[in-house]
Amino acid sequence: MVTLKCVPCAIPLLLIAMAATAQNVTTNEQLAPNEGGWTVRWNDHPEIDWSGRLRVEIHARVQSDGRMSDAAVEDQQGDTFDVGRRRIGIQGDLGRHITFEVEREIERMDPWRDVWINYRVSRIAQVQAGQFKIPFGLEETTGLGSLTFIYRSLVSRRLAPGRDRGLMLHGRLAGRTLGYEVGMFAHDGDNARPNGGVRVFGGRTVAGRVVAEPFHSKAWWSDFQMGAAFTSSQVPVGFPAIRGRSLLGVSFFDSDVWVEGTRTRVGLQAQWRPGPFSITSELIRVADDRRGQSPSGTDLAPFLTRGWYVSGAWVVAGASRVARVATPLRPLFHGGFGSIQLAGRLERFRLGGGPATEVPSMSPRAGSIAGNGEDAMTIGLSWYPNRWIRIDSNLIRETIGDASQSSYPSLRFWSRLVRLQVSL
C-alpha cells in the first residue's frame, strides 16, 4: 500500500528559497532598526527585538511524507501521524526572567501545541505554566526537528503522555549535574487520549523526572545523561485509550480491558553522545489498576503496557558531533554537501500479560490478559543540506505478534518512509 502526502508545493519552495537566501546573512546581523527601539533581524530564525527587553523569534515548519508499506497503514488524517504538517509559532523572552512559546498547527482539529510561559527565579527554580509536554520520555520531549528517525518509537508514541495543561517547577541542582521537573497536569497527556469514542484516560496527573549528568565535568563523558520519570493519575472505569498500534497505525490490540484506579507510568532513560556517535535508550512501563474489575468484583492484576528501545546514530560526514548534525559545517552550495547521519533502532512494545498462574484470556476481565505486542527495527539515513532543510529516509521492519501468546495472528512487514522537512 502506498500513501503519499504532499503539502502544497508553494510553501516548501518558498521556505527553501528563504533558507537559501538566509545562508548569506551573518548571524545577528541587524537588518532594520526602527525609531522606537524595534529591531528586526535574522538569527537562526526571523527575530523581533524591542530594546533588548522583548525578543520574539518566529518559527515555521512544513514537512511532507511519502510512505510505502506492505501492511495497511493508518489513515493519513489520523492524529497520531506527523504527516503533511505545517506549524507556525513564536518563542521569546521578556526581560531577564520570562520566556514563552506559542506554537500551533495549521489545518488541524486540535491545532494548539505548546502554549506556555516560564518564569526563571534562578537556575535551580523555574516555574512553567500552560500547555506543554509532561516531563516524561526522552524522545517524546525532544522536538520534532531534532528526532533521529521519522517516527518516534512505539513506547514514546503510545506510552509517554505527551502534552497537557499544567504547572511545573523545574531547575538544575548541584552545578547542573542534576535536573529536575515536577508538575501537576489536568490529564495524562494527549498521547493517552482517544481520537474518538468513549475510552478512558487519566485525570489530574502528577509527574516528575530527574536527569543526571554525573560526568558533567569530564570531557569524554560530559554528554552522558540518565534519568528516571514517573506519572500518576486516576483512571475512571472503562476501556483504556492506550492501544496496540504499529508505527504506521496497524491495529494489533484494542485494549478492551476494564480498568479503574491509578495509572502509574515509570520511565528510565539514558543517552550518550560522544562525538559523532550517540546511543540512546528508554524503557517505559504503564500500569493501570483494575480495582473491582473481576467477574466477582475483586481486584485484578494491573493492565500492563511496556516497552523499550535502543537506538544509535553516527554522523558519517559534515558535522563533528551528533548534537550538531543539523547545522552542517559546509552546507550545500556553500562549499559542501551538508551533513549525513546513519542511525538504527531496535524496539519492543507489549500489552497485556498477567500472573503466570492463570491461563491468558481475551476476556475484558481476565486475570491474565492474552495481550499482543510488536518488535520493530528501523534503519535511518538523514541528509541535512543546510540548517533549514532535512531529508530523511527510514526502512522499518515490523513484527506484530507476541510469541508467548497464541490468541492473535502474527504479521511481519516492511515499510519505507521518506520525509522532507523545512524549518525556519
Added chain:
Amino acid sequence: MRAGARKRISWIAVVVGVATLAAAHVDTADAQTAADLFDARVVQEVRLFINERDLKELRERYLENVYFPADLHWGGLQVRNVGMRSRGLASRSATKLGLKIDFNHFSTGQRFLGLASLVLDNLVTDPSMVRDSVAMSFFSRLGGPSSRQAFARVYINGVFQGLYAVVEVVDGDFLARTIGERDGYLFERHFVTPFLGSDLGDDPAAYRTVFQPRTHELEADTVLFTPIRNLFREVNQPVDSAWRDRVEHYIDLKQLVTHAAIETFLAEKDGVLGESGMANFYLYRSRSSDQHRLIVWDKDSTFSAIDRSIAQGVAQNILFSRALTFEDLRTLYLDVLERCARLAAADDWLENEIARVTTIVRVAAHEDGTKPYTNDAFDAAVDFVKLFARQRSSFVLQEIARERQVR
C-alpha cells in the same frame, strides 16, 4: 535426632500432606464428566459470577446477543473467563435471564468437561418446567439424537436465580457424540418469519434468514446454502414420480416423517409442523452428501393439547404435505405415531417419567421466585402434563385407526 532435622521432617510431612489433599481434590475434579453435569437424577447447582456492572448491562441489553465475561462454578470445578449472553426467542427475560455460556468465547480452545458451550434454559415459557426434558427423553427413547439436559439451581453472584435446565448445545461435539461426525454443515432454524417450505428463489443467500449456519460459518453462502436452495426448489416442483428421488437427494424423507410423527404425538405446536411454520430444529448435512436430516431442539411447546389432531399442521407445510402423498411415507407417519402411543402407554412410561422428573424439581421450582407464574400454576401445569400422558395415547390411536379406515 537434632531439633533442626525434626523441624525439617515436620515441614516435609506437612507439605506432603497438603500435596496429597490437593491431589485428591484434583482427582475428584478430574473425575467429573459431562455425563455428571447432565445427570438428570438430581438438581445440579450452577454458580455464575459476573461483575455487577456487566450484570446490569446484561439485563438492560437482554434482547441482544452481547457477551459478558463470567466465571462458572459447578461440582467443585471452576472455569474462568467464559462468555455469557442472553439467549432465547420468546423466552428472553431481563428478570430470569436465559443464558448461553461459551467457554471458548474469550479463551481460545477453552472447554469445560469437553464442552465448548452450554445453554441455561430459564424455563419461562413452560409453567410445568418439565415439558422439554420429558420430550427429549421421549425422542431419545425412540432412538433419535437429542440434547442431554438436567435441571439446575442457578445462582448469579450468590443470588438464587431460579430453576433452570442445563442443556447440551447442538454443535460439533453433539454431532460427534450422537452421529459420529462433526465436520458437516449444521444449521439452526432461525425464526424471523414463518417458513412453510416455499421456494425463496435462485439466490442461496435468501435462506440465511431461515437457517443460520452453526458450523463452517465463514464459508460462502453458495457453499452453505445451495443444497438447501435446491431442496426447496425441488420440493416446490410438481409431485410426480421423479419428485421423490429429487427431494430425497436433499433430505432424508423417512427421518423427516419420523421426526414429525414424534412431535405430533407429543402435541408439539411449535415444531416442524408448528402453528407458526417450521420451527425448533436443526438441519444437518454431511460434508460428503447433499442430504439433510433434522435434529430436535427446544420442545417446551409440547404437551399442548390432549386432543391435538395428528393431521394438525400437515396441510400447510409444503414439504411435509407433499411427502405424505407417497403411501409408504404416510404409512410410516402413522406407524411411528402408533409406536409412540404404545411406548408412552406401556407400563405408563410417559406418566411415570413425568412424575419422576417433577419429583426431582418440585422443591426447586417452588422456591423459584423469578418464574413468571405462581406455584399453583406450576402444580396445575404438571397435573395437566400427567393427564396428557394418561390420555394422549388412546386419542392418537383412535385418530390413527380413523385415518387408516379412510384409506
